[in-house]
Amino acid sequence: MTEPLVTAEELASLAELAETGMLTPVAIYARSTERNYATGWDDSSGDSEQFATEPVNVNGWLRERPDGQTDDDLGVIAHTEDARLFLPLGTVVARGDKVVIEGHEYAVIDDNANNTYRVLVRVALRRLS
Numbered sequence: 265m266t267e268p269l270v271t272a273e274e275l276a277s278l279a280e281l282a283e284t285g286m287l288t289p290v291a292i293y294a295r296s297t298e299r300n301y302a303t304g305w306d307d308s309s310g311d312s313e314q315f316a317t318e319p320v321n322v323n324g325w326l327r328e329r330p331d332g333q334t335d336d337d338l339g340v341i342a343h344t345e346d347a348r349l350f351l352p353l354g355t356v357v358a359r360g361d362k363v364v365i366e367g368h369e370y371a372v373i374d375d376n377a378n379n380t381y382r383v384l385v386r387v388a389l390r391r392l393s
Contacts, residue, residue: 270381278383279353286352288326288365291319295360315362325350326365345373345388355385362392369393 293315328347347370349363357363361372370389376382 290324291364293362346391347389351385
């Protein structure tokens with residue numbers, strides 16, 4: 265049997281180290297309406313999205329891009345992320361949730377929930393305000 269590339273103890277140590285840099289208060293509002301992102305189907309009534317009234321509060325590490333823009337990739341215009349947010353391992357956050365950091369609202373557009381070696385939760389954000 266082969267040895268693992270990284271042991272569970274090493275991953276836990278890296279997670280502990282990563283959390284020491286997470287100093288920014290983050291409020292995560294879970295999306296309470298269902299949405300199928302592949303088809304665009306949304307069960308919310310009207311145009312407004314609905315979120316939990318009480319946030320989950322954690323500390324994180326925010327990295328904003330210097331300039332938000334769109335990319336033209338093979339003729340397809342795609343919105344790039346405006347920021348990356350790093351959260352403690354085990355934080356529950358999902359695509360479509362709303363995150364509020366220092367008075368600014370962001371929409372969660374992606375996360376690393378399916379990565380094999382995770383020492384933190386990485387979330388791609390699009391700035392709303």
